[in-house]
Amino acid sequence: MSASTNPILFLGSTGYLGGSILARLLVHPRVQEFDITALVRSPEKASVLQSKFGVKTVIGSNADLDKLENLSAQSYIVFSCADSDDLDAIKAIFRGLKKRKASTGKTPLLIHTSGTAYLNDDARGLHTTEVIYDDTNVEQIQNLPPTAFHRNVDLAIEEADAEGFLKSYNVTPSTIWGAPSTPLVDAGIQNTGSIQIPYLIKAGLGRGQGGMVGKGVPQWANVNIDDVADLYIVILNALLTNPDSVGHGREGYYFGENGEHTWYELCKEISKALYELGRGKSPEPTAFTTDELVKYFGSEMFGYFFGTNSRCRANRGRALGWKPTRTTADMLASIKAEVERVIAKSG
Ligand SMILES: NC(=O)c1ccc[n+]([C@@H]2O[C@H](COP(=O)([O-])OP(=O)(O)OC[C@H]3O[C@@H](n4cnc5c(N)ncnc54)[C@H](OP(=O)(O)O)[C@@H]3O)[C@@H](O)[C@H]2O)c1
Numbered sequence: 001m002s003a004s005t006n007p008i009l010f011l012g013s014t015g016y017l018g019g020s021i022l023a024r025l026l027v028h029p030r031v032q033e034f035d036i037t038a039l040v041r042s043p044e045k046a047s048v049l050q051s052k053f054g055v056k057t058v059i060g061s062n063a064d065l066d067k068l069e070n071l072s073a074q075s076y077i078v079f080s081c082a083d084s085d086d087l088d089a090i091k092a093i094f095r096g097l098k099k100r101k102a103s104t105g106k107t108p109l110l111i112h113t114s115g116t117a118y119l120n121d122d123a124r125g126l127h128t129t130e131v132i133y134d135d136t137n138v139e140q141i142q143n144l145p146p147t148a149f150h151r152n153v154d155l156a157i158e159e160a161d162a163e164g165f166l167k168s169y170n171v172t173p174s175t176i177w178g179a180p181s182t183p184l185v186d187a188g189i190q191n192t193g194s195i196q197i198p199y200l201i202k203a204g205l206g207r208g209q210g211g212m213v214g215k216g217v218p219q220w221a222n223v224n225i226d227d228v229a230d231l232y233i234v235i236l237n238a239l240l241t242n243p244d245s246v247g248h249g250r251e252g253y254y255f256g257e258n259g260e261h262t263w264y265e266l267c268k269e270i271s272k273a274l275y276e277l278g279r280g281k282s283p284e285p286t287a288f289t290t291d292e293l294v295k296y297f298g299s300e301m302f303g304y305f306f307g308t309n310s311r312c313r314a315n316r317g318r319a320l321g322w323k324p325t326r327t328t329a330d331m332l333a334s335i336k337a338e339v340e341r342v343i344a345k346s347g
Contacts, residue, residue, distance in 0.1 A: 005033060007075045007076050008036045008076070009039070009071050009078045010036055011081055012082035013038040013040060014042065015081060016180060016194055016225065018081035019180060022184065023183060023190075023229075035056075037055070039058050039061070039071060040057050040059060043059050046058075048187050048189045053183070053184070062089035068093060071096065072093045073103075075096070075100065076100070077108065077109045078111065084153060086153070087153050091156065097165060102165075107165070107166060107167055109166065109169065112157055112169070112171070114153070115174075116310045119311070119312055120149060120309070121309045125287070125307030127217055129219075131309070131311065133311065135255040135316040162250070167243075167248040168249055169235050169246065171231060173228045174222055175222040177194060177331045177334060177338070179192055193341070194225070197335070201274075201339050202342060204271065204279075205279055207296070210267050210268070210270040210271025210274055210275075211296075212264060212288065212307070213306045214287055216264030216285065219260045219262050222257070222258070223314075223326075228256040230324070231314075235320065238321075254314065257313060257324075258314070258327060258328075261331065264285070268284065268285055269335035270335055277340065277343065
């Protein structure tokens with residue numbers, strides 16, 4: 001590809017995940033070929049992105065559908081890292097990319113972020129499962145119910161890919177863990193906290209002891225923030241060098257996984273850290289009551305999310321050369337520092 005052939009639209013650039021990917025794009029050996037525009041909600045963060053990092057910015061949100069469509073129409077690659085569940089936004093991106101394909105004849109690329117919550121069962125903390133999803137097993141993923149988490153958006157993306165006006169690459173991280181360390185963090189414009197683990201820590205702080213759903217028996221996959229950000233770059237590099245080698249659409253699911261943990265193992269580490277820091281009554285987690293599920297997670301049903309199985313193997317990314325290095329043991333060893341970060345942030 002020659003210079004300036006890659007206009008990139010970046011959504012979610014100030015996020016935990018998106019910021020970590022953008023930071024990698026900015027030091028990519030082929031950065032001179034990228035012309036990055038970020039859609040950013042905060043004018044203050046946009047100003048820093050522009051002045052300090054040279055990223056073009058447009059102020060707006062995913063709700064600005066016309067803006068999203070127009071920006072997509074000017075892009076060869078869209079990184080979608082803001083919201084896995086915004087169907088209206090993804091349809092606006094489709095409209096734009098359809099125009100792009102019509103005006104250039106070249107098929108644009110959509111690198112979208114989903115999540116392994118679509119593999120969840122309803123174990124409620126009580127049992128594990130032998131069902132392990134493999135992202136190279138197309139039939140297994142196609143058999144997921146359309147009602148699964150994120151699936152409405154993912155199915156719409158599959159259809160768009162099948163229509164042929166874009167090629168889609170669906171990166172599906174499991175539990176992402178770890179503190180990002182990027183120049184965007186240093187500049188104070190990147191979110192530094194993930195989702196699941198901080199949720200459980202905040203619940204533990206609230207009840208004065210680590211909690212878990214049921215007996216914490218089910219298993220989830222996990223992946224470190226730096227490793228999963230690298231996965232996006234591995235996919236991008238393959239697209240830049242040998243696009244035909246990269247599965248897309250129904251064959252374009254890329255799990256982010258490098259090991260598994262039980263909820264008990266995770267919640268035990270949280271409980272231990274809270275106890276050691278004088279914020280928990282016992283180093284052992286106890287089961288959340290129904291009232292606590294509602295209080296700390298918003299609803300009983302969402303609370304049960306933290307007692308599901310979501311087991312998977314990331315074989316498709318590894319086949320492209322992805323080599324995650326941080327393990328489940330590293331994740332468990334990182335929990336005390338994560339608890340300290342959450343306490344520091346919450347004052
Ligand atoms: N973290 C995980 O463990 C994990 C695992 C699997 C999947 N995912 C999914 O990956 C996506 C990103 O996760 P994350 O952890 O990086 O979240 P995050 O830290 O909250 O980042 C979200 C990013 O998107 C932007 N954003 C959110 N809603 C937007 C909207 N309506 N319009 C414009 N920008 C918007 C945020 O901008 P502001 O700076 O303005 O807030 C921020 O830059 C989410 O959909 C999440 O469900 C996350």
